[in-house]
Amino acid sequence: MTNLVELKDLTFAHGSHRVYDGLSLDVPKGKMVAVMGPSGIGKTTLLRLIGGQLKPDSGSIKVAGEEVPQLKRDALYQLRKRMSMLFQSGALFTDMSVYENVAFPLREHTDLPEEIIRSVVLMKLEAVGLRGARHLMPSELSGGMARRAALARAIALDPDLILYDEPFAGQDPISMAVIVKLIKSLNESLGLTSIVVSHDVKEVLSIADYAYVIADKKVVGKGTPDELRNNDTAIIKQFLNGAPDGPVAFHYSDDDFTTDLLRGEG
Amino acid sequence: MIQFIQSVGRQVLDSLAGIGYALAMLMGAIIGKPQPAKSWPLFIKQMYVVGVLSMLIVIVSGLFIGMVLGLQGYTILVDYGAEQSLGPMVALSLLRELGPVVTGLLFAGRAGSALTAEIGLMKATEQLSSLEMMAVDPLRRVIAPRFWAGVVSMPLLALMFSAVGIYGGYLVGSGWLGVDEGAFWSVMQSAVDWQDDLLNGIIKSIVFAFVVTWIALYKGYRSVPTSAGISAATTSTVVTASLAILGLDFILTAIMFGG
Numbered sequence: 134m135t136n137l138v139e140l141k142d143l144t145f146a147h148g149s150h151r152v153y154d155g156l157s158l159d160v161p162k163g164k165m166v167a168v169m170g171p172s173g174i175g176k177t178t179l180l181r182l183i184g185g186q187l188k189p190d191s192g193s194i195k196v197a198g199e200e201v202p203q204l205k206r207d208a209l210y211q212l213r214k215r216m217s218m219l220f221q222s223g224a225l226f227t228d229m230s231v232y233e234n235v236a237f238p239l240r241e242h243t244d245l246p247e248e249i250i251r252s253v254v255l256m257k258l259e260a261v262g263l264r265g266a267r268h269l270m271p272s273e274l275s276g277g278m279a280r281r282a283a284l285a286r287a288i289a290l291d292p293d294l295i296l297y298d299e300p301f302a303g304q305d306p307i308s309m310a311v312i313v314k315l316i317k318s319l320n321e322s323l324g325l326t327s328i329v330v331s332h333d334v335k336e337v338l339s340i341a342d343y344a345y346v347i348a349d350k351k352v353v354g355k356g357t358p359d360e361l362r363n364n365d366t367a368i369i370k371q372f373l374n375g376a377p378d379g380p381v382a383f384h385y386s387d388d389d390f391t392t393d394l395l396r397g398e399g
Numbered sequence: 400m401i402q403f404i405q406s407v408g409r410q411v412l413d414s415l416a417g418i419g420y421a422l423a424m425l426m427g428a429i430i431g432k433p434q435p436a437k438s439w440p441l442f443i444k445q446m447y448v449v450g451v452l453s454m455l456i457v458i459v460s461g462l463f464i465g466m467v468l469g470l471q472g473y474t475i476l477v478d479y480g481a482e483q484s485l486g487p488m489v490a491l492s493l494l495r496e497l498g499p500v501v502t503g504l505l506f507a508g509r510a511g512s513a514l515t516a517e518i519g520l521m522k523a524t525e526q527l528s529s530l531e532m533m534a535v536d537p538l539r540r541v542i543a544p545r546f547w548a549g550v551v552s553m554p555l556l557a558l559m560f561s562a563v564g565i566y567g568g569y570l571v572g573s574g575w576l577g578v579d580e581g582a583f584w585s586v587m588q589s590a591v592d593w594q595d596d597l598l599n600g601i602i603k604s605i606v607f608a609f610v611v612t613w614i615a616l617y618k619g620y621r622s623v624p625t626s627a628g629i630s631a632a633t634t635s636t637v638v639t640a641s642l643a644i645l646g647l648d649f650i651l652t653a654i655m656f657g658g
Binding site: 184 | 437521524525526528529531532533534535536
């Protein structure tokens with residue numbers, strides 16, 4: 134099976150803070166791959182690297198056979214037309230209605246006549262259950278609806294690849310279930326390839342074909358959801374079961390607590 | 400001592416880098432293949448937001464400043480029996496200085512701060528990132544129409560300011576204090592030079608428009624995407640743009656009228 138996305142020996146640092154050190158990861162075409170890990174390990178950064186918004190310090194990022202960090206601007210923009218990203222906040226344009234938001238990529242990148250744009254937009258909105266909300270402005274939507282509207286916009290151009298940034302974070306159980314089902318069914322019916330970055334273990338493992346666990350700047354575990362559940366490594370067990378302390382420390386690293394208290398300064 | 404030199408050096412480097420970023424942003428926004436069909440509606444919308452919505456404050460301020468000029472000018476000139484010169488005094492102060500400068504300051508406070516806050520929030524809510532991921536260049540789509548709208552609308556606002564101000568001076572000077580109406584207008588006409596006064600004033604307002612809009616857009620685009628960051632960026636827009644206007648005004652006045 135061919136891989137749509139291949140990351141190899143990736144290193145990346147935000148200033149002096151090293152985020153990735155030798156990270157490698159493959160995403161097969163047509164599959165849904167979950168990338169899990171504790172907060173703050175740069176999962177969003179990973180998506181931005183894949184989308185070419187950030188450049189790695191070294192290593193290779195291949196999307197559809199193209200080396201993303203080396204692409205010229207125009208080639209990068211061509212490639213981006215084939216991928217979509219669902220931002221955690223939805224990132225809907227606040228000065229446009231839901232309808233206009235979904236129509237936006239179509240108007241920017243196609244010359245379709247207005248009637249066809251209308252049909253496409255209504256189809257996409259129907260798929261996420263928001264056809265009735267097309268006239269609302271983003272400020273009138275609930276968090277879950279905003280994310281679904283953003284999802285409709287993300288699939289407007291029928292991309293090959295969708296990058297989901299924490300799609301389940303901060304959702305109530307019902308809208309969480311709706312989004313889980315939606316992402317799964319879109320992936321199957323449109324033949325998409327998806328990368329879902331999330332720390333909602335139960336939800337993401339219920340729909341992913343394959344999953345990676347990232348911690349400590351690299352991949353610490355990978356496999357199908359079942360393989361991961363049976364994995365005995367301490368760090369993966371801690372993460373999947375949600376134990377507060379373990380290899381991933383609860384405490385932000387500092388000196389010994391007693392020494393710190395006795396020192397008596399800030 | 401060494402630390403002081405280090406911190407001065409760092410600040411100089413930071414501000415140079417800032418100018419570099421600001422230049423790169425501007426170039427990215429305005430250089431490129433024109434797409435009139437797409438950019439025209441965006442430009443018109445921004446002309447409304449940036450220009451039309453600033454008209455009220457500019458016109459009201461212009462009227463009052465002109466009225467104050469008429470009143471102050473009259474009380475000074477009448478001592479010398481020179482109240483006939485009220486017309487040129489009001490017109491020249493407005494066209495050469497107050498029109499461009501005060502409009503620039505008002506524009507920085509009204510439209511500049513709004514531009515910075517809007518773009519800062521678009522950044523904070525990932526709208527700029529999402530444009531990029533949709534293969535739409537945020538510089539061309541978001542920055543460029545706002546930039547052109549600022550550059551075009553502010554000189555027009557400055558002209559309105561001066562025109563309304565002159566009318567305010569006329570209302571007070573001629574209508575209230577009794578300067579002869581014919582003298583007011585005819586002495587003004589003979590004293591105001593088309594190129595020296597009107598054109599130089601317009602050039603000033605174009606320069607201020609360019610600088611204010613550029614600063615406002617840059618501050619928003621580079622703002623730290625948090626509430627504290629956006630508030631700091633907005634304040635910084637008003638302060639930097641106002642100082643830039645006043646400093647540039649001195650330089651331009653020295654070049655235009657100094658020699």
